[in-house]
Amino acid sequence: MNSFAYIKPRTKEEALSVLHELGARAKIAAGCTNVLPDIKAKKLADCVLVDISSLAELKGIKVTGETITLGSLVTISELLESEAVASDAAVLWQAAKVFADPLTRNRATIGGNLANASPAGDGIVPLMALGAIVTVENVNGKREIPLEDLFTGPGQNALKPDELITAVSFARATNTKSNFIKFGLRKSMAISLVSIAVVMETNGDKLDRIRIALGALAPTPVRAKKTEELLAGKQIGPEVLEQASELIKTEVEPITDVRASREYRLHLTGVLLKRAIETALA
Numbered sequence: 001m002n003s004f005a006y007i008k009p010r011t012k013e014e015a016l017s018v019l020h021e022l023g024a025r026a027k028i029a030a031g032c033t034n035v036l037p038d039i040k041a042k043k044l045a046d047c048v049l050v051d052i053s054s055l056a057e058l059k060g061i062k063v064t065g066e067t068i069t070l071g072s073l074v075t076i077s078e079l080l081e082s083e084a085v086a087s088d089a090a091v092l093w094q095a096a097k098v099f100a101d102p103l104t105r106n107r108a109t110i111g112g113n114l115a116n117a118s119p120a121g122d123g124i125v126p127l128m129a130l131g132a133i134v135t136v137e138n139v140n141g142k143r144e145i146p147l148e149d150l151f152t153g154p155g156q157n158a159l160k161p162d163e164l165i166t167a168v169s170f171a172r173a174t175n176t177k178s179n180f181i182k183f184g185l186r187k188s189m190a191i192s193l194v195s196i197a198v199v200m201e202t203n204g205d206k207l208d209r210i211r212i213a214l215g216a217l218a219p220t221p222v223r224a225k226k227t228e229e230l231l232a233g234k235q236i237g238p239e240v241l242e243q244a245s246e247l248i249k250t251e252v253e254p255i256t257d258v259r260a261s262r263e264y265r266l267h268l269t270g271v272l273l274k275r276a277i278e279t280a281l282a
Contacts, residue, residue, distance in 0.1 A: 072111025
């Protein structure tokens with residue numbers, strides 16, 4: 001029989017102390033949109049649920065100078081309601097808009113989405129395109145991890161057993177063009193077959209810089225750095241986009257599963273890259 005203990009720390013410091021004491025026995029509970037299904041599916045058992053949902057230190061969206069910082073308990077609905085996110089991180093706002101359903105958006109937290117480390121995580125891909133940095137803490141202090149270094153495999157991350165994601169931050173994407181596309185088998189509540197986020201800096205008709213992030217195409221979400229290098233400094237036209245759409249297929253490792261074949265995902269990758277760039281420029 002599954003057995004659980006339950007602890008609800010009152011402060012961040014108390015939560016870190018509990019994690020230090022329990023180590024791998026602890027399971028963080030916040031929005032619980034992943035925890036409860038895992039318990040029901042018996043993927044999670046005999047642990048201590050550490051409920052951090054009421055910790056004020058981990059809440060809120062802050063704009064400081066040129067940086068936006070999201071507390072790890074910020075919900076997807078709060079992203080949608082934020083004027084700062086809508087104006088200065090539009091690619092993240094676009095992803096929040098197609099995230100699951102309203103009930104899930106009201107509960108799911110951005111920290112939980114990152115910690116869950118799904119290759120198809122809807123919150124991960126736009127944040128990676130924004131160059132996000134993740135702040136994690138334990139009783140000994142804090143460290144910052146570039147988001148693209150956080151993931152080590154499907155459902156696996158680089159956190160130590162006693163570490164907690166407390167915030168994620170990124171530069172305000174002012175004067176940029178961006179787009180997020182999630183391609184699934186239905187219009188809502190779909191797991192991505194492919195997702196892509198692009199954030200671009202342009203100078204007239206020339207693309208100065210671009211960041212491209214992809215989901216559901218490898219064991220972890222990935223940056224398409226070779227394709228970024230190809231496109232940087234170029235005038236965007238059909239020939240350049242065709243070259244990029246072929247190159248990007250070499251930067252991913254899609255699988256065949258019940259939802260789509262490897263070949264179909266590769267085809268989608270090239271198509272969606274062109275579509276994302278053209279939509280952002282338009």
